[in-house]
Structures are given as C-alpha cells and as structure tokens.
Amino acid sequence: MRGVFMTGTDTDAGKTIASACLLVALRRRWPQAGYWKPVQSGLDDLPRGDTGTVADLTGSADSDFPAPAYAFRAPLSPDQAAARDGAVIDAATITLPACPGPLVVEGAGGIMVPVDGTLLMLDLAERFGLPVVVAARTGLGTINHTLLTLAALRARALPVAGVLFSGPDHPDNIATIARLGAVPVLGRIPRLPDLTPAAIAAAAEKISLPLLLS
Structure with missing residues (x-):
C-alpha cells in the first residue's frame, strides 16, 4: 500500500484528526507509515501547522x-495565502516524498480548493494517484457535502477508499451516504473532548482497515 489522500467535505470537516487516527491505525500494520501535508496555510494561528498537530497526537x-512543499501564514486557500505572503506556488514541484511505509497525504480544505489559481486539490489528488479517503461530519448538511465531494472525485475516475466520519452518531445520515454514494464507511471518530495520543489511539480502533485495503 502506497498510502491515501485525505480530503474533506469542506474546511474543518475533521481531516487532521482523521489523518492522525488513520496514521495510528496504519502503523499497527506498517510501523513506518508516515504523514505529509503538501500545502499548509494558517501558520499565524497554528505555528507548527497540521504536521505538528499530527506529530503530537501520534507520539511522533x-x-x-516530510515538511510541506509550501507553507503560508494566512488561514486562506493556498493560492490566496501565497499571494498574501508575496509568494507563488509552482504546482509542478509538488511531488510525493519518499516514505518507507504508507503515506497519509492531507489536502487543504475540500477537494475543489484552488492550489495555485488554476490547479485544484482535485488535480493534486489525481496526480498523486492515491486512493482518496473523504473526511466528513455526521450532522446536518453532511449528506449534500459528502455526495458532492464523491461526485467530483468520480467525475475524474479517482479511486475512493471510503468515508471516515467524525462527530456524534447519526446513523441515518451515515447510512444514506453509504447507500447513495455507493461508498464504504471506514468508521466514525466520536467527539474527543481531550485530544491526546491515548484518545487518538482509542479512536483509531474504530477505523476498519480491512475495508480501507479492500
């Protein structure tokens, strides 16, 4: 297994927590599994970026x-954050880093977020050629957002490994997405009041690796 591309239905859909949980789950089978955020924005609010968050939550x-290919200060889409910093993203330089195990690649925002003004996260996922895991909320609005994300991925014939939900249990929403989206449900990460490595390890137990690898 080369890895997965983690996208979200929108900003704050739980991608980073889902990435940490998935990394812990993968490391139980592949101890050298890794994590990479190709483009990071929002360093003003999170100086170590999502890489630091995943490192803390996985005991790394x-x-x-690997460091992000690009990192910017403003909490904006990559193209806007780059412009705010007076930088230019050369998308041709964004290539998968070497990793001795499977790599969890976390995108920025949703799949239709611009990377450099013309290239979208969707294009980046297509270039990497990894199966896509969609991080989705469980609550109101998730059916529309998740089905639209799945439709965009399938319009490009990108392989979808499944949906990983976060939040309180809403079985009707989850079942509807599984049925109408014709997609595996990889699990549900409950609300974690304390974001600790122990809490992440417990949540990782709820991820179905057999479904992910099928």
Missing part, C-alpha cells in the same frame, strides 16, 4: 514527517 516528532 515533527521531523519524523
């Missing part, structure tokens, strides 16, 4: 993971 060091 930041240096255990």
Whole structure:
C-alpha cells in the first residue's frame, strides 16, 4: 500500500484528526507509515501547522514527517495565502516524498480548493494517484457535502477508499451516504473532548482497515 489522500467535505470537516487516527491505525500494520501535508496555510494561528498537530497526537516528532512543499501564514486557500505572503506556488514541484511505509497525504480544505489559481486539490489528488479517503461530519448538511465531494472525485475516475466520519452518531445520515454514494464507511471518530495520543489511539480502533485495503 502506497498510502491515501485525505480530503474533506469542506474546511474543518475533521481531516487532521482523521489523518492522525488513520496514521495510528496504519502503523499497527506498517510501523513506518508516515504523514505529509503538501500545502499548509494558517501558520499565524497554528505555528507548527497540521504536521505538528499530527506529530503530537501520534507520539511522533515533527521531523519524523516530510515538511510541506509550501507553507503560508494566512488561514486562506493556498493560492490566496501565497499571494498574501508575496509568494507563488509552482504546482509542478509538488511531488510525493519518499516514505518507507504508507503515506497519509492531507489536502487543504475540500477537494475543489484552488492550489495555485488554476490547479485544484482535485488535480493534486489525481496526480498523486492515491486512493482518496473523504473526511466528513455526521450532522446536518453532511449528506449534500459528502455526495458532492464523491461526485467530483468520480467525475475524474479517482479511486475512493471510503468515508471516515467524525462527530456524534447519526446513523441515518451515515447510512444514506453509504447507500447513495455507493461508498464504504471506514468508521466514525466520536467527539474527543481531550485530544491526546491515548484518545487518538482509542479512536483509531474504530477505523476498519480491512475495508480501507479492500
């Protein structure tokens, strides 16, 4: 297994927590599994970025993971954050780093977020050629957002590994997405009042690796 591309139905859909949980689950089978955030924005609010968050939650060091290809200060889409910093993203330079195990690649925002003004996260996912995991909320609005994300991925014939939900249990929403989206449900990460490695490890138990690998 080369890895997965983690996208979300929109901003704050739980991609980073889902990425940490998925990384812990993968490491139980592949101890050298890794994490990579190709383009990071929002360093003003999160100085170590999502890489630092995933490192803390998985008992890793930041240096255990490849650094982002680009990182910007403003909490905006990559193209806007780059412009705010007076930088230009050369999307041709964004290539998968070497990793001795499966790599969890976390996108920025949703699949239709611009990377450089013309290239979308969708294009980046297509270039990487990894199966896509969609991080989705469980509550109101998730059916529309998740089915639209799945439709965009399938319009490009990208392989969808499944949906990983976060939040309180809403079985009707989850079942509707599974049925109408014709997609595996990889699990549900409950609300975690304390974001600790122990809580992430417990949540990782709820991810179905057999479904992910099928």
